[in-house]
Amino acid sequence: MGKLDKDGYLYITGQKKESIILVNGLNINPNKIEDNLKEELTYNNININYVVLIGNNRPFLSVIIDLKNDDLKKYQKNKSNINKKINKCINTINKISQHKVNKFIICPNNFEMGKELS
Numbered sequence: 001m002g003k004l005d006k007d008g009y010l011y012i013t014g015q016k017k018e019s020i021i022l023v024n025g026l027n028i029n030p031n032k033i034e035d036n037l038k039e040e041l042t043y044n045n046i047n048i049n050y051v052v053l054i055g056n057n058r059p060f061l062s063v064i065i066d067l068k069n070d071d072l073k074k075y076q077k078n079k080s081n082i083n084k085k086i087n088k089c090i091n092t093i094n095k096i097s098q099h100k101v102n103k104f105i106i107c108p109n110n111f112e113m114g115k116e117l118s
Contacts, residue, residue, distance in 0.1 A: 028099050036093050037089065037090065041086070041089050046082065048065060049068055050111060060102040062103040066111050067110075069110070
């Protein structure tokens with residue numbers, strides 16, 4: 001779910017379905033995990049637009065991370081440095097969360113209306 005501002009920018013306001021059901025039938029609310037990960041990434045100076053937890057009909061949880069333009073450019077130049085920082089953040093969240101994030105992916109471009117979020 002999202003909204004467009006007067007300049008045509010898309011803002012994520014939530015998910016259409018506030019539940020992820022893994023292949024084993026485990027029902028997970030993604031909001032707390034997403035919020036905790038956003039806070040941890042921001043605390044570690046990783047500038048993000050969005051964090052989206054996925055896992056419907058999959059054996060584990062993954063997260064899609066949409067970096068702000070400056071960090072996306074840094075990531076494209078030196079992936080290993082930002083990957084290490086993100087892994088550290090995910091490991092921190094996994095220690096306090098009942099449900100673990102196993103993988104992440106960085107969006108190669110920022111989310112665009114009609115593409116990744118359609």
